[in-house]
Amino acid sequence: MIKNIIFDFGDIFINLDKEATYKELAKLGVTNVSQDMIETYYKYEMGLITTDEFVGFYKTKFPQLSSEDLINAWNAILLDFPKHRLKFLKELAASGNYRLFLLSNTNDLHISWIQNNWGADLYGEFKNCFEQFYLSHEINFRKPNTNIYEFVLSENNLKASETIFVDDLKENTDAAKALDIHVWNLVPGKEDVVSLLNRKEF
Incomplete structure (x- = not known):
């Protein structure tokens, strides 16, 4: 029972639109998801790194990204x-x-x-x-x-x-x-x- x-x-x-974040990142020039990106995402999802550290990781890896563009792409999954x-x-x-x-x-x-x-x-x-x-x-x-x-x-x-x-x-x-x-x-x-x-x- x-x-x-x-x-x-x-x-x-x-x-959710589970492909939306990938599509939005691709528009910003991020087309390959590397192992360190996945590991950083898992850490962020478990609260092991802060939002600033998460955004900072992407900005270091992809200097062309603004914080605003990255956050908008990240949240595009949500409907x-x-x-x-x-x-x-x-x-x-x-x-x-x-x-x-x-x-x-x-x-x-x-x-x-x-x-x-x-x-x-x-x-x-x-x-x-x-x-x-x-x-x-x-x-x-x-x-x-x-x-x-x-x-x-x-x-x-x-x-x-x-x-x-x-x-x-x-x-x-x-x-x-x-x-x-x-x-x-x-x-x-x-x-x-x-x-x-x-x-x-x-």
């Missing part, structure tokens, strides 16, 4: 938040039938853009639906590393067998499944989180 639901954020609630998903989430939270958690790989620039774009009221309305709101850069873990799931389970005394994790990336749901957490690897554009309670796990 499912008692706990852990949700990803991007492409579960807020829509709209369909209101029917907020309605579903609020109704789910109000029902009191499940403990709700957010677990997102995100970084300071992205969450700052969301807070500014949505405004304080909408962001607060969304965040308040969750018992815990875990962002990778704040807890220094990232998916699909096993320790991030173990952290959420242990911090909240959750049983894996009573928990379902919803994420759009198979590598993330596979890692959770290996810990005996129920999973839904949601396919963006084909499936919508609002149909969650129709799944066999419930």
Whole structure:
């Protein structure tokens, strides 16, 4: 019996264009993603380096980039938040039938853009639906590393067998499944989180 639901954020609630940042960087002359760029991104997503250090890394590597252009390209991935998903989430939270958690790989620039774009009221309305709101850069873990799931389970005394994790990336749901957490690897554009309670796990 499912008692706990852990949700990803991007492409579960807020829509993403995962190619947009690459396209915008390419317009700025950055066409190859090197290993050190990936490693720096992971560090930033885990909160191991600051936004200034992250932006500074790119400006050193690509002197033609302005901070503004880089930040705009970085945030280009972020799209709209369909209101029917907020309605579903609020109704789910109000029902009191499940403990709700957010677990997102995100970084300071992205969450700052969301807070500014949505405004304080909408962001607060969304965040308040969750018992815990875990962002990778704040807890220094990232998916699909096993320790991030173990952290959420242990911090909240959750049983894996009573928990379902919803994420759009198979590598993330596979890692959770290996810990005996129920999973839904949601396919963006084909499936919508609002149909969650129709799944066999419930």
